[in-house]
Amino acid sequence: MKLYIIGAGPGDPDLITVKGLRILQEADVVLYTDSLVNDELIARAKPEAEVLKSAGMSLEEMVAIMADRVKAGKLVARVHTGDPAVFGAIMEQKALLAKEGIACEIVPGVSSVFAAAAAVGAELTIPELTQTVILTRAEGRTPVPDREQLKDLAAHHCTLALFLSATLTKKVVRELTEAGWSPETPVAVVQRASWPDQIIVRTTLARLDEDMRVNGIRKHAMILAGWALDPEIGTHEEYRSKLYDKSFTHGYRKGVKD
Numbered sequence: 001m002k003l004y005i006i007g008a009g010p011g012d013p014d015l016i017t018v019k020g021l022r023i024l025q026e027a028d029v030v031l032y033t034d035s036l037v038n039d040e041l042i043a044r045a046k047p048e049a050e051v052l053k054s055a056g057m058s059l060e061e062m063v064a065i066m067a068d069r070v071k072a073g074k075l076v077a078r079v080h081t082g083d084p085a086v087f088g089a090i091m092e093q094k095a096l097l098a099k100e101g102i103a104c105e106i107v108p109g110v111s112s113v114f115a116a117a118a119a120v121g122a123e124l125t126i127p128e129l130t131q132t133v134i135l136t137r138a139e140g141r142t143p144v145p146d147r148e149q150l151k152d153l154a155a156h157h158c159t160l161a162l163f164l165s166a167t168l169t170k171k172v173v174r175e176l177t178e179a180g181w182s183p184e185t186p187v188a189v190v191q192r193a194s195w196p197d198q199i200i201v202r203t204t205l206a207r208l209d210e211d212m213r214v215n216g217i218r219k220h221a222m223i224l225a226g227w228a229l230d231p232e233i234g235t236h237e238e239y240r241s242k243l244y245d246k247s248f249t250h251g252y253r254k255g256v257k258d
């Protein structure tokens, strides 16, 4: 017995995987996170499918419904926003389903971090500048382990992608500044990436908090921070990828000598 946990992607109904869409279209039962998954995508389920919203349901209620339907021989799709592996709260569902003898197959999705990067036309890993992206959140009511405090993560001066942090920008600015980030560090905020009402705010660390306030952004936002977000980064020759470097040889491409 198994059910499918599907990543719906960030919002645009076309940003689900082919596999995820196929399962959604074949499913007898669809349970979805209605606050962030696009209804237009869910409308692609077959007309006779039982479609349920997870908002307002407790974990136990969700699991009871899913287990009941799977045991009745139905194809069940649990649809999560973005990619289920990132802040998806799937582990507790999987654990309770396992107690019912039900396994889960996870179908990945496009996370909002990548939809946001696409929206601002950014590469998050710029050769010689940063080769690391940290996906994290600022600590608010949900605790973050001591060893993962933002100021410690920021000490790497890599690209940071902050989920669930739109109301915590004062703290973000304070901790990144403590880690030695310059006030001019580029920051790109994308609210509702890939939705028709997507908002992009390009700012700096110094102006982040004020620009969030001015633009009324308090939720559904991805904060991307670091010099990889500099819109001019592509014009800096020193940060060109080795992949296209004429003198660089790798397995598939022999170096060309001028």
Ligand SMILES: C[S@@+](CC[C@H](N)C(=O)[O-])C[C@H]1O[C@@H](n2cnc3c(N)ncnc32)[C@H](O)[C@@H]1O
Residues within 6 Å of the ligand: 010, 011, 036, 081, 082, 083, 084, 085, 086, 087, 088, 110, 111, 112, 113, 115, 116, 162, 163, 164, 165, 190, 191, 192, 193, 194, 195, 219, 220, 221, 222
């Ligand atoms: C519970 S987490 C789920 C993340 C999701 N699993 C993913 O991979 O994108 C919700 C947070 O993800 C971010 N998020 C989700 N969808 C977004 C979108 N379309 N645009 C910007 N940020 C989004 C926001 O930071 C939001 O607070």
